[in-house]
């Protein structure tokens with residue numbers, strides 16, 4: 291650190307040059323995050339100093355957080371859901387399984403997740419000392435309920451279903467998982483980090499949330515398709531008894547106890563999530579999702595003209611394309627400014643059609659995709 295501080299002007303110019311090295315979202319088809327809605331940004335700025343880790347000092351912000359949880363609960367089939375705004379899907383998944391682990395007393399606990407589960411479950415295995423068993427997927431990349439059942443034993447504490455898988459955007463048969471969970475008295479967590487703000491707004495209806503009896507907890511992230519600012523994840527439980535295993539005494543704060551994994555945490559993110567949900571309403575989200583799905587359809591139509599067919603018909607705004615010479619294709623597209631991603635098994639190009647993508651950008655991508663394909667063939 292310098293002995294003498296720099297002028298604000300100098301510091302801001304350092305920031306500007308760093309920011310210029312960041313990639314603008316315009317040509318990013320690899321990210322599940324997007325430009326936050328302007329109203330979320332305004333709310334975030336207004337609550338920038340608010341700390342929900344010590345919410346006795348910030349009761350106004352705390353009330354907003356509680357309202358956000360109620361809004362999300364009603365969107366996810368349970369008005370009375372409880373929970374809190376986390377730093378994201380990873381923290382939500384950690385905390386859900388920490389609750390599941392602490393609710394029962396097993397010596398060597400294990401959980402059964404689909405093999406499509408997000409890598410946060412590998413962190414969970416390490417952090418919580420839980421064995422994570424990965425169940426097979428069916429031909430459409432949904433978890434196979436038979437495979438889940440075969441992995442359950444006396445030490446199983448929870449099942450996990452994914453609603454909007456990170457790689458394929460697929461929705462597991464949550465009703466089937468719920469039947470298994472109910473019959474075996476297991477905790478059932480649904481990871482809808484991405485899908486939580488997509489599935490409720492699709493034309494087709496899916497049973498994936500608290501409306502399915504047997505679902506205990508849900509992860510759904512405002513900072514992905516919720517259009518809110520980072521860091522905003524959501525962790526919801528069907529009932530209060532699930533929060534108590536997370537409770538820690540906080541002797542020197544204005545509050546008696548804390549349930550969050552982090553101590554100091556952003557009130558700005560909760561205010562931003564509240565602002566954008568109130569501002570958009572269901573109609574607003576529906577419009578955003580509809581547009582993303584129209585662009586997704588157009589993307590599929592475009593690449594099909596080049597003889598490339600997606601691995602599954604997109605369920606949400608995620609497309610997986612088996613392309614010849616995947617790494618070559620990605621390199622060529624990267625040279626034209628496009629950021630793409632991959633799926634692991636089978637290996638394919640993974641594209642996420644987020645709200646930041648314009649119609650023009652999509653058409654330009656389809657054209658570039660076709661040219662790169664021709665060059666490599």
Ligand SMILES: *Cc1c(COP(=O)(O)O)cnc(C)c1O
Pocket residue numbers: 322377378379380381383408410452454455456481482483484511523
């Ligand atoms: C993105 C994602 C996560 C992780 O969320 P972070 O906010 O990155 O921690 C977990 N699960 C699924 C299904 C995801 O898509």
